[in-house]
Amino acid sequence: MLRVIGHRLLVSIPLLFIVTFAVFGLESLIPGNAAQTILGENATPAAVAQLNTQMGLNDPFFERYAHWVGHAVTGNFGSSVISGAPVWTSVVTRLGVTMSLLIPSLVLAAVAGVVLGMASAVRGGWLARLIDVVSLLGFALPSFWVGLILVSIFAVKLGVLPATGYTPLGTSPSEWIASITLPVVALSLYGITAIAKQTRDSASEVLDSDYIRFLRANGVPERSVLLKHVLRNSSIPVATSLGLISIGALGGTVFIENVFVLPGLGSLATQATLDHDIPVILGVALCFTLAVIAINLVIDLIYGLLNPKVRVS
């Protein structure tokens, strides 16, 4: 297993270069630049050109990228060209907010999705049909829209949860829970419905297999059949779904953070892109790539735990 982890990590190094290079290239295709943002709409072309030169934005493309890489490998990710704040500090500060959304929403999606999917597969009938309908809604409704509806009910009408904003866990655990509850629910809805549907399909297939009939015929307790055999054997495709959903949810935080005005990586990426703040954009891209690598690694490890054949291979 350690060899697998080591191999994965080695493979991810070129990926970091590829992603940051691609982001750097794409950013340079977007019209405008940071100098124009800083100087505003009344700036003369001469002033913009001068600031571009000062900031090194007129240097050749590869030279600029090499300059960034040269510093990044030593742990220096530069400073925001707009706010002057160190990129590393900004990213780390905001990573906590994004993780505060991402981890609980994935846990909620996994637990609620598996429970609903198992319940649907085992009981069938109206529960299965209800889950089908809710799944369709979960797929169809965009998370930001769900977020707006949740705000209007729980913040504006009932007044029990804050409409916007984030309180760090260290400041007040209870306020932290209050500040992330609605965003987490909005972000996890798609995951819950996707995992519920995946779990139901997989579990139904397993429940129909001969060895389950054999276990039941031999008097193995139902709880053991469901939890040890059905759930375990149907969870490999579910783990795959969870991996994909995690990566999708990472992108979903961009919208959710804007709706709930949370200072996470998503809103940082949005603002940095609007400002053409290249050091920040690259810092966020690097962080998102590392997160995706970590998620894939965790999913691989879960595969190994669930399926011994994977470990052997």
Add this chain to the structure above:
Amino acid sequence: MGSTATRSVVRRTTAVLAASAISAVGLAACTNGGGAAGGSGGGGASDSLTMQFAGPPVSMDPAKAGNGGSAAFVSLAYDPLIYQTGEGKLVPDLATKWQYVGTGNKVFEFDLRHGVTFTDGAKLDAAAVVASMRYFLKAGGGLVGNVGSIDAVTAVDDDTVRITYKQPYPIAPESLTQFFGIGNIIGPKGLADPKSLLTSSDGTGQYVYDGAKSVSGNRYAYKRNPKYFAPSAQHFKNVSIRIIGDPNAVLSAARTGQVQFASGDPQTAAAAKKAGLTVQTAPFFNWSLMLADRKGTVLKPLADSRVRQAISLAFDRKTLASALGGRFASPSGQLVLPGIPGYVKGGGYDYDVAKAKKLLAAAGYPHGFKMTVLTQSLIDPNTKYSQAFANALNAIGIDVKLKVESTGIAQFAADSQSKKYPAVIFPTAGSTLYATSAQISSGLFNPFKSADTQVDHILATANAATGTKQEQLYEQANSRYADLAWVVPIMSTLNIHYLASDLKNVTSSTINPNPIPTGPTSELSWARK
């Protein structure tokens, strides 16, 4: 299929999930005491103020900061030399007295308030003010083009500063207010290390920027300045500005008391009013079609003033304003809005399609022509205004193709100055005719560098004059601009703000549509009842 054990497992797990959800909501309810503040920017206490702004500041360095409503980011920590009240009156702040020296509006002097210190402990004196103003002029910020052509800033004595302009500059007092940057004075320590101004502040203002408690692009925190010269004007211990761009999120934050002051939106204003918020408005943007290519470089017809006048006659301004902005827009046919010196009663263009067609025919374009117009979707969401303006021109045979820039205002400005587009849709905003004429004579409003000797002469005379004579000359300039039809004003929109019912001393007007929370006296500073 469903055995008792299965149902038990399902029931138990469902109960756990339900309990978790209920306890989370319950915990949250206990936390907020049934109210709805919460979150990092939660207000609630009357000794704190949380306000909203749609976007982050361009910079926290006063010399590189933005203007308009974003002046609040800087003004909380940096007093201006002269304060412009919500009604537009100029009152003493760091400068207690000011006047032009001699005639011609080229030399301006002001005296400084005594007993004022910067947060770095240094005393406010003429040397410090001169250093700050000189730093502004060299810092490369976006507002440096709005403060007149300054030849020199010098200290006359310990508490008197003199500004010498290269050209007559009639709005020197206005340019030293909170909206122009040069008047927001930075302390010597901040000037010695300008990078420090991004994460802390060194001004004489009511509050001190607290970079450690701020999150760039999300929340900007300020704490009371213990050295402020007029403690009675400090009504809050803490002030925060939260960045919330989405109009629905703004409304939610205002309705639930998370912010006490927010920028409004025509789409959400009715709901805000229904929710008990005060909806305050003031005329602000003057949406206009700039006929930029006045020499016909890329579109020959625009070189003919009859064509430009025909275009000016093609807009049913009353209907457009009513349809596009409801009660938050008014028809506007002049460069400046009513109430601003230079506004000509009964001036501007009426709606007259027949006359417009005649003018086009006389100019040699009886069947109209094709025109590409540059616009943007940042402050004209979905280009609703632009499309309506373009449609209006169809009635006189001008086929408009809109080129929409959606990546940012800065890029829009660069596109405008590329000289590829003969016309541009964008609002002007100026509280004086001088400011508006300066605006339309440069940058994105005048990419082809047009000039008119007649209007320049009138303005030069007006800029050196004072009182009624100056107002009459501005009216003449305004009329000349109407004849030239370089800029076609169409409608003015209101700056909308939502105020919590307990927030007081917030005023705005045509001259100053952007209220800020601090002022040099108790009555001019916002407070909560």
